[in-house]
Amino acid sequence: MRKVTQAEQEKIWEDVRKEFPNDEMMQEIHFIRQVHYLQTKDLSIEERLCFFERSIQKTSV
Template sequence: MRKMTQAEQDKIWKDVQKEFPNDEMMQEIHFIRQVHYLQTKDLSMEERLRFLESSKNQETLC
């Protein structure tokens, strides 16, 4: 799993705010979805499942 840079996080926020301008909940959901995708896109299915399982009790993985 790779760490996200602040610049990457800022770009994702900007994109989701543009996509969902009046819906904070959807912004949050899609922000985390994009972060998780970028963090796990190079992992095997088994590694990805372990990552998602371990993230259940964490507030953020950025």
């Protein structure tokens, strides 16, 4: 999994704020979606599944 740079994160925030100007929740959802895409786009299917399984375990209530 690769690291997303600060510049990439700033660009993503800029884009999602333009796309959803009055909806902070949608901005956050789409920010995370884009970050996860960049982190996993070069992974195999198995590696991608492991990534998302770990994410689910971290966020379980």
